[in-house]
Amino acid sequence: MNELIIVGGGLAGSEAAWQAAQRGIKVKLFEMRPALPTGAHQTENLAELVCSNSLGSNLPDRASGVLKAELRRLGSLLLEIAEQTALPAGAALAVDRELFAQKVTERIAAHPNIELIRAEIAEIPTAPAVIASGPLTSAKLSQSIAQFSGQENLYFFDAISPIIAADSVNMEVAYRASRWDAGGDDEGDYINCPFHKKADYLAFVETLRSAERIKLHDFELIMEQGVTAGADHFFEGCLPVEIIAGRGEKALAYGPMRPVGLADPRVPRPPYAVVQLRQDNLAGNLYNMVGFQTNLTFPEQRRVLRTIPGLENAEFVRYGQMHRNTFIASPKLLRPTLQANSRDDLFFAGQIIGVEGYMGNIASGLLAGWNAARLLNSETPLELPRASMIGALCHYVTHAEMKDFQPMKANFGILPSLTGPNLRNKRERAADHAKNAGEALDFFLSQNEK
Numbered sequence: 077m078n079e080l081i082i083v084g085g086g087l088a089g090s091e092a093a094w095q096a097a098q099r100g101i102k103v104k105l106f107e108m109r110p111a112l113p114t115g116a117h118q119t120e121n122l123a124e125l126v127c128s129n130s131l132g133s134n135l136p137d138r139a140s141g142v143l144k145a146e147l148r149r150l151g152s153l154l155l156e157i158a159e160q161t162a163l164p165a166g167a168a169l170a171v172d173r174e175l176f177a178q179k180v181t182e183r184i185a186a187h188p189n190i191e192l193i194r195a196e197i198a199e200i201p202t203a204p205a206v207i208a209s210g211p212l213t214s215a216k217l218s219q220s221i222a223q224f225s226g227q228e229n230l231y232f233f234d235a236i237s238p239i240i241a242a243d244s245v246n247m248e249v250a251y252r253a254s255r256w257d258a259g260g261d262d263e264g265d266y267i268n269c270p271f272h273k274k275a276d277y278l279a280f281v282e283t284l285r286s287a288e289r290i291k292l293h294d295f296e297l298i299m300e301q302g303v304t305a306g307a308d309h310f311f312e313g314c315l316p317v318e319i320i321a322g323r324g325e326k327a328l329a330y331g332p333m334r335p336v337g338l339a340d341p342r343v344p345r346p347p348y349a350v351v352q353l354r355q356d357n358l359a360g361n362l363y364n365m366v367g368f369q370t371n372l373t374f375p376e377q378r379r380v381l382r383t384i385p386g387l388e389n390a391e392f393v394r395y396g397q398m399h400r401n402t403f404i405a406s407p408k409l410l411r412p413t414l415q416a417n418s419r420d421d422l423f424f425a426g427q428i429i430g431v432e433g434y435m436g437n438i439a440s441g442l443l444a445g446w447n448a449a450r451l452l453n454s455e456t457p458l459e460l461p462r463a464s465m466i467g468a469l470c471h472y473v474t475h476a477e478m479k480d481f482q483p484m485k486a487n488f489g490i491l492p493s494l495t496g497p498n499l500r501n502k503r504e505r506a507a508d509h510a511k512n513a514g515e516a517l518d519f520f521l522s523q524n525e526k
Contacts, residue, residue: 088426332367
């Protein structure tokens with residue numbers, strides 16, 4: 077049997093391993109945890125979700141919904157498991173993160189064509205390989221990638237949100253509702269902590285701005301691998317709340333604390349701002365703070381976040397924290413098939429290529445595993461159509477102008493422009509994009525064997 081080495085047991089690496097193994101390839105999947113921890117992961121399970129437990133919208137006319145539809149059509153293992161471990165989250169797909177990772181680990185470890193090896197890969201393998209080592213790639217492998225590519229690694233800082241014990245939330249102040257629900261009934265999927273007065277919200281914003289932050293480590297500021305982006309190079313899609321607060325007094329109210337559609341039934345006027353909590357596990361005893369990534373010190377998180385209405389006595393099961401995320405200069409280094417320009421049998425996938433979002437990482441892993449298997453089976457690797465969401469993501473990360481290159485989530489803006497009469501409003505345009513993406517992928521699959 078042909079053999080493939082996959083480096084990294086995250087979302088992309090796990091999906092890539094499954095796709096290649098399903099196509100008759102003998103896979104050696106290397107995961108360095110637990111022997112070499114990352115500083116962000118908490119378990120040794122594959123596909124551990126470090127940040128949010130939400131995999132984005134399920135609605136068919138949302139970019140994330142289109143991406144999920146494509147992954148279902150392509151037989152994604154991780155999406156299948158995500159739907160098996162889903163939690164109430166309104167129109168979004170959220171999972172019990174521990175159960176999700178456990179089930180992925182069990183399925184991967186049980187596959188007869190996959191050998192799971194707990195060890196660090198310090199250099200790019202000379203054998204056929206998929207590098208899906210993620211944003212927290214080890215220092216040794218980062219150096220090897222930099223030497224191979226001849227380019228400096230790029231990087232940005234990413235952050236994770238705190239997790240709170242549900243029974244420590246004051247439900248006499250907080251209320252349950254999903255956005256645009258009538259609000260206040262027991263069926264609301266989110267716990268909402270309202271700021272009813274503008275003055276209270278502004279006081280909270282000022283407290284956030286002045287709170288003490290964790291000092292970034294020297295290796296995050298200046299790396300020997302040649303990273304020169306600097307300490308203030310944040311990923312715009314996952315900004316710490318204290319950074320957002322510094323951009324203007326209304327920035328949070330128009331961002332993660334947006335109150336629109338979250339009326340409090342006990343109060344005649346809608347709240348000025350709302351902090352949402354989303355269920356984090358199947359038992360329903362843990363909730364994460366939606367959009368509240370932070371790099372405040374732990375004592376400051378306790379002090380500041382307990383000034384949020386309803387969180388006066390919050391018990392923090394996990395504090396928020398910031399970490400360095402590394403990604404490569406994919407527009408210079410990769411083809412849309414996710415093959416390296418200079419080496420046909422080397423593929424990259426996941427967050428390290430600049431694809432953001434859990435589902436995007438799964439999608440890139442699926443394509444890399446599929447194409448690696450095709451190459452090893454003496455078939456031509458495939459480039460997915462640009463009208464599909466997966467194809468558009470892969471095209472973006474391999475064709476973007478380097479001066480503008482930032483990690484990208486699934487969104488309708490990266491799809492080809494629409495033509496025709498149905499351009500009247502945003503929802504109609506989204507529906508047209510979704511229809512085009514489905515038709516493009518169906519036609520592509522009818523012409524190419526899966």
